[in-house]
Amino acid sequence: MPDMREAKLKMQLQCPMPSLDTDIVTLGHGSGGLLTNRLLDKGVFQLFQNEALQRREDGAVLNLQGATAFTTDSFVVSPIFFPGGDIGELAVNGTINDLAMCGARPQYLSLSFILEEGLPIADFWKVLVSVKFAAEQAGVAVVTGDTKVVERGKGDQVFINTTGLGTLHPRARLGMPQVRAGDRLLVSGPLATHGMAIMSVREGLTFESAIESDTRPLNEVVWHCLETFGDGVRLLRDPTRGGLATVLNELARDGRLGLEISQDRIPVQESVAAACELLGLDPLYVANEGIFVAVVDERVAEPMVEMLRSRPGSSDAAIIGEVVNEHAGQVVLRSAIGGRRVVQMLAGEQLPRIC
Amino acid sequence: MPDMREAKLKMQLQCPMPSLDTDIVTLGHGSGGLLTNRLLDKGVFQLFQNEALQRREDGAVLNLQGATAFTTDSFVVSPIFFPGGDIGELAVNGTINDLAMCGARPQYLSLSFILEEGLPIADFWKVLVSVKFAAEQAGVAVVTGDTKVVERGKGDQVFINTTGLGTLHPRARLGMPQVRAGDRLLVSGPLATHGMAIMSVREGLTFESAIESDTRPLNEVVWHCLETFGDGVRLLRDPTRGGLATVLNELARDGRLGLEISQDRIPVQESVAAACELLGLDPLYVANEGIFVAVVDERVAEPMVEMLRSRPGSSDAAIIGEVVNEHAGQVVLRSAIGGRRVVQMLAGEQLPRIC
Numbered sequence: 001m002p003d004m005r006e007a008k009l010k011m012q013l014q015c016p017m018p019s020l021d022t023d024i025v026t027l028g029h030g031s032g033g034l035l036t037n038r039l040l041d042k043g044v045f046q047l048f049q050n051e052a053l054q055r056r057e058d059g060a061v062l063n064l065q066g067a068t069a070f071t072t073d074s075f076v077v078s079p080i081f082f083p084g085g086d087i088g089e090l091a092v093n094g095t096i097n098d099l100a101m102c103g104a105r106p107q108y109l110s111l112s113f114i115l116e117e118g119l120p121i122a123d124f125w126k127v128l129v130s131v132k133f134a135a136e137q138a139g140v141a142v143v144t145g146d147t148k149v150v151e152r153g154k155g156d157q158v159f160i161n162t163t164g165l166g167t168l169h170p171r172a173r174l175g176m177p178q179v180r181a182g183d184r185l186l187v188s189g190p191l192a193t194h195g196m197a198i199m200s201v202r203e204g205l206t207f208e209s210a211i212e213s214d215t216r217p218l219n220e221v222v223w224h225c226l227e228t229f230g231d232g233v234r235l236l237r238d239p240t241r242g243g244l245a246t247v248l249n250e251l252a253r254d255g256r257l258g259l260e261i262s263q264d265r266i267p268v269q270e271s272v273a274a275a276c277e278l279l280g281l282d283p284l285y286v287a288n289e290g291i292f293v294a295v296v297d298e299r300v301a302e303p304m305v306e307m308l309r310s311r312p313g314s315s316d317a318a319i320i321g322e323v324v325n326e327h328a329g330q331v332v333l334r335s336a337i338g339g340r341r342v343v344q345m346l347a348g349e350q351l352p353r354i355c
Numbered sequence: 356m357p358d359m360r361e362a363k364l365k366m367q368l369q370c371p372m373p374s375l376d377t378d379i380v381t382l383g384h385g386s387g388g389l390l391t392n393r394l395l396d397k398g399v400f401q402l403f404q405n406e407a408l409q410r411r412e413d414g415a416v417l418n419l420q421g422a423t424a425f426t427t428d429s430f431v432v433s434p435i436f437f438p439g440g441d442i443g444e445l446a447v448n449g450t451i452n453d454l455a456m457c458g459a460r461p462q463y464l465s466l467s468f469i470l471e472e473g474l475p476i477a478d479f480w481k482v483l484v485s486v487k488f489a490a491e492q493a494g495v496a497v498v499t500g501d502t503k504v505v506e507r508g509k510g511d512q513v514f515i516n517t518t519g520l521g522t523l524h525p526r527a528r529l530g531m532p533q534v535r536a537g538d539r540l541l542v543s544g545p546l547a548t549h550g551m552a553i554m555s556v557r558e559g560l561t562f563e564s565a566i567e568s569d570t571r572p573l574n575e576v577v578w579h580c581l582e583t584f585g586d587g588v589r590l591l592r593d594p595t596r597g598g599l600a601t602v603l604n605e606l607a608r609d610g611r612l613g614l615e616i617s618q619d620r621i622p623v624q625e626s627v628a629a630a631c632e633l634l635g636l637d638p639l640y641v642a643n644e645g646i647f648v649a650v651v652d653e654r655v656a657e658p659m660v661e662m663l664r665s666r667p668g669s670s671d672a673a674i675i676g677e678v679v680n681e682h683a684g685q686v687v688l689r690s691a692i693g694g695r696r697v698v699q700m701l702a703g704e705q706l707p708r709i710c
Contacts, residue, residue: 026704032596032642033701037605055530056609058453058592059426061523064419071414072465072518076503076510098413110427110518114469146428150708154433156509163427163465163518168416175410237413241387250392254411287387346388349381353505 004137004216011133017125018042025119030149043125044145047132052143060143062108065167069104071095072163078353080127080157083197084212088130090289090355091160093215094240096138099164100222101236101292103172106138108165111145116155127158138217140164169223171230176255178234184301185259185321186294188221188314189214190267191244195286195354196275203279207271214290216313222292224311225304232300237293240355242346245284247293248331249345256328261321261343264336284333285346287354295323359492359571366488372480373397380474385504398480399500402487407498415498417463420522424459426450427518433708435482435512438552439567443485445644445710446515448570449595451493454519455577456591456647458527461493463520466500471510482513493572495519524578528586531610538589539656540614540676541649543576543669544569545622546599550641550709551630558634562626569645571668577647579666580659587655592648595710597701600639602648603686604700611683616676616698619691639688640701642709650678 020042028035045053052060073094080087092109099106111131115124135142193214200211218238225233239247244266252259268276268283276283290313296304301319308317331343375397383390400408407415428449435442447464454461466486470479490497548569555566573593580588594602599621607614623631623638631638645668651659656674663672686698 027707028702028704030596030707031701031704033601033640033704034699035703036597037700056605057530058456059424059459059519061457061459062423062425063421064423066418068417068419069414070417070463070465070520071499072467072516073501074467074469074503074514074516076469076505078509101413102416104414104416108425110425112427112429112516112518114429114431114514144426148429148431148708150431150511153508154511155431155514156505159429159469159510159514161427161429161467161516161518163467163516164414165425165520175412241385242391246388250411285388344389345392346386347383348390349383349386349388352382352385353503 008133012129015047015129017122018046020121023121025115025117025121025124025149027117027149030147036147039147043128047128048142050141050143064165067168069099069102069166069168071098072161073098074159074161075355076159076353077355078156079201082201082213083210085215086127086130087158087160088127089134090215091162092131092134093217093289094355095162095164096140096217096219097238099166100219101238103169103174103226104166105169105223106140106164106166106219109135109140109142110163111142112161113147114155114159115147115149116157117149117152119157138219169226172226173231174233174235176235179255179257179295179323181257181323181325182298183234183295183323184298184319185261186296186301186305186317187267187291187320188308188317189291190269190316191288192268192272192276192283192286194289195351196272198354199279199351200275205275207275209271211271211275214288216290218292221311221314228307229300229304232297233294235295239288239293241287243285243287244293245343246346252329252331258324258327259321259331260324260334262334265318265320267316267318281350284343285350287351363488367484370402370484372477373401375476378476380470380472380476380479380504382472382504382506385502391502394502398483402483403497405496405498419520422523424454424457424521424523426453427516428453429514429516430710431514431708432710433511434556437556437568438565440570441482441485442513442515443482444489445570446517447486447489447493448572448644449710450517450519451495451572451574452593454521455574456593458524458529458581459521460524460578461495461519461521461574464490464495464497465518466497467516468502469510469514470502470504471512472504472507474512493574524581526585527581529588529590531590533589534610534612534650534678536612536678536680537653538650538678539653539674540616541651541656541660541672542622542646542675543663543672544646545624545671546643547623547627547631547638547641549644550706551627553709554634554706555630560630562630564626566626566630569643571645573647576666576669583662584655584659587652588649589652590650594643594648596642598640598642599648600698601701607684607686613679613682614676614686615679615689617689620673620675622671622673636705639698640705642706
């Protein structure tokens with residue numbers, strides 16, 4: 001995504017860090033008093049200018065019409081800066097994408113920080129600018145927020161909570177009750193990219209081509225799918241923590257249906273597959289950020305994949321399997337050589353703090 | 356509040372801790388996989404039963420009508436259990452009260468945890484039950500959530516983010532532009548109680564009568580004020596971090612108005628005043644949780660105070676001052692012996708992690 005990277009760089013240049021008379025975040029920045037006010041005035045309010053924020057009340061007053069999706073996530077990814085993104089972008093895109101998975105157009109975000117004392121203001125600023133960048137990209141307004149500071153060693157640099165609101169697409173009829181046998185399973189892009197980007201930094205691995213996180217907003221492409229295929233789209237999920245295997249197991253369990261997927265149809269980038277191999281990880285269990293899983297009417301599957309492939313960010317979209325009447329509650333993987341095995345939900349934890 | 360304490364105890368007995376095959380929170384509980392699912396199934400979903408949660412989607416779909424308030428707060432209070440409450444109650448009441456300050460009836464909450472590896476499950480459960488208790492008390496539904504786990508030493512037991520939604524009272528006309536000279540300043544109860552409850556535990560102080568946090572939901576009393584006095588109520592704020600002095604300074608600054616308050620009218624419990632004295636703290640700067648500041652039409656001031664005094668939780672309500680045309684941007688305190696001094700916003704930080 002060289003265009004996006006360029007746009008982000010441009011925004012970073014347009015938003016130089018203000019002087020705050022200190023290089024690091026102190027406990028006083030969380031006091032609610034003078035330092036908090038300074039940080040907000042020169043930092044947050046300067047950066048996210050909109051009417052709701054400008055009123056400086058305890059909350060924003062919004063006019064929402066009809067069915068509205070509401071979703072929350074706290075982000076604790078480590079390291080906070082990683083190839084392809086940072087915790088700021090991730091926090092915005094993650095919540096944007098949860099709204100998109102509900103069939104909603106993201107409109108408003110709340111933004112809440114837990115900062116560790118001693119965090120360089122420059123790092124905080126970089127994260128804030130990333131939040132702004134991602135929010136503008138997805139067309140959402142940051143309308144309310146909060147900042148707390150904890151002592152050194154009681155947090156880890158930055159944690160971010162984003163909570164989002166968005167209006168449902170009028171044609172969205174998403175949900176487990178819509179799913180039936182014969183429906184197809186799609187993924188919009190290659191697996192395990194985000195997880196392996198984080199892991200390769202943590203483990204100090206270098207590959208011929210660097211693995212970059214696939215963090216990106218999915219709202220536009222999802223909106224387009226709903227616009228085009230309406231209730232032919234039965235269900236959407238983003239396979240973040242726990243990976244594809246976990247999301248599919250949740251679907252099979254909650255819907256009391258069987259799922260079958262084919263190993264050779266599941267897209268994985270070559271460098272990602274190599275990294276997984278090296279670290280002994282199964283891409284099915286590794287976290288993703290910029291892709292979604294869709295359950296769709298079988299008649300919609302081919303045209304939807306074709307549409308996805310024609311768009312940036314989903315050129316590797318693929319039909320990977322289907323919903324079946326057999327083995328209710330189970331996910332079965334057909335291997336390339338014809339074997340079949342049950343894929344379980346992630347047990348334990350391979351990759352803590354991936355998002 | 357002996358009735359509330361009894362009701363909470365009753366709920367704790369009605370919600371025994373489920374068996375989770377482990378006594379402590381592990382990184383696996385944040386994996387998104389099997390352990391996360393078990394924790395959610397046996398813990399959160401059992402406790403907070405409602406339609407939106409039961410659907411187990413990435414977000415809740417709500418039907419919101421008209422002007423809606425939206426507010427977020429992260430809670431990092433230490434210790435997580437303190438006299439009069441815990442972080443669970445505080446996190447619910449804090450966001451409830453921010454909605455109330457917007458003139459809204461709280462309806463929906465999101466609930467997001469950042470847990471530290473090693474946290475006793477029993478403590479997590481106790482916090483969850485407190486969240487349930489406070490939510491039921493205020494009549495809000497917890498409709499979506501998230502749980503992350505960080506390694507030992509990268510967090511501090513439990514951090515909670517709550518984000519709330521509520522519908523505005525049809526007669527609410529709150530905001531800085533409504534405030535004018537001659538308006539009166541009210542507080543609904545005694546100052547500094549929450550802050551000193553936390554401080555007395557931290558410092559190991561004991562007094563003749565224990566100081567308990569005043570954490571409580573303010574939505575009902577505020578709704579009643581709006582119902583009765585309509586646009587006679589100009590502005591509401593809860594003086595949490597930074598205390599009354601900071602909130603009044605924000606009002607004076609944002610409204611370019613002068614404020615005058617009288618020291619001898621400001622209610623402070625005797626034991627709280629003694630604790631402040633002992634620790635060298637000014638009650639004007641100490642955090643509150645269960646009281647609000649109101650700017651009201653002078654004709655409304657007396658009847659509103661009378662009404663407040665007749666209700667539990669606000670029996671010490673008082674008119675403490677007024678809005679004046681002089682010294683715009685400044686808060687002036689008249690002392691008991693007739694002196695006048697400017698009250699500044701909190702500088703630095705006296706009481707980190709008070710909420």
